Amino acid sequence: MNTLHEGLLQLGFEAGEFSGIQILPIDELEAKMEKYISILQEYNAKFDLINTDGHDEIAVRHILDSLSALPKICSIISGRFASLAEDQLSLADIGSGAGLPGIPLASALPQFHFTLIERMTKRCGFLNHCAAELGLKNVTVEENQAERLEQKLFDLCAFRAFRPLEKKMAKVLLRILKDGGCLCAYKAKKANIIEEMEALPQKPKYEIFPLVVPFLTENAGTEEERERNLVVIEK
Template sequence: TSKMIDWNSDQVALFQEQLRQGMALWDLPLTPSLEQTYTAYAIKLVQTNAQMNLTAITDPAGVAEKHFVDSLSPFLLQLPQLDGMLRIADVGTGAGFPGLPIAMARPQWNCVLMDSLQKRCRFLSDIVMEQGLKNVEVLHGRAEDIGQQLQQREKFNLVLSRAVARLPLLLELCLPLVKVGGLFIALKGSDGPAEVEESRKALSVLGGVIDHVKEMRLPISQDGRTLIVVRKTKGTPKAYPRKAGTPSRNPLI
């Protein structure tokens, strides 16, 4: 019933070429072993996508830049606050972006990839096993529920999220997981700055302040991106996140 889609050797070579070029333009190292790991992940992503919906992007150049290079922005990876050992979470990670490429590049960080769709979590667990990643945990669940679990709530130095929700809602899903003093970073498109304006109420209720907003371009396509960097300055009240479904029906705006 399901067709297998495999990149041919030219397509694999194109993926690797674009990945190398993007990383070089970002001024980030790409060791042969990291390139191998990213290539195996990309091939499996495109194969598995033929059986389940993981991504709309399957062309080699697109996967390299819009998934991998986008996940590995130096404006994120080289933030001075992120020196040392960290516990990080990726909320609504889907096929693993941005959390899994970051975890592969930063074996000293412990990464929890969270998603509410079981099938996507199984895909991620398979990659973690096949690549022997010791620093990645896959957690199936809704952020509203995970944010109320004692072993996860306010336990992360850094929480990331890409393409999950507009910022007021996203803050309720993500900020409860961040330790006081830690960061939440939303990866957004070029219209990201507009979402900051809608988020005053959510920020003050949940205990965050905007640290900075970084507008940038992807290094090959020049597509616009925004990193919204939020610092948690006080504990989130126990009532948040509200029960699953409520934040999206009635966001804090």
């Protein structure tokens, strides 16, 4: 079985669109993600990027995990940002690391611009290399601390395995959003998310959407991985 291909089918990528937002055809996306997996495997030892080297583990724990939120992200784009032209929408991945979720998302949505924010120089070098190798003309890598970014830069900021959303970091992330923008946080257990959100002093408006990651959430993952959720926080 081709795990990546089967996973993309299970996530509905064959349809070529989610909520009326066109996505890269599944065969092209699969080819890009295969190339990305090879680059991750080649550079992982040198750059200490991700915690696994196996092809299928990378496909499931990183690529399919990142792409599992795409249907929700497309529904946000087609609803919340319906009035914006494609080239006006600005999306970001904060603390991108090896490019997750930013590289899979930017590959699937070539019509939108993504900024990958990462504070470590060598990881930014890796991200620029990936973007060039995958032909991602819609990606800019910015070497910076989230705390040092200007305010009101992005419509939608995604982040995964970044930082706990405590008071200071929530303020930093909401500050870099344009008015009406939203944060999309890839998280694990719902109970922990609620605790994290309820501890924030100025309770932002948020919703939790369960994610199904093929070959992970329903069986093989660790306890932490078996429950995956996307938290959408509004500014």
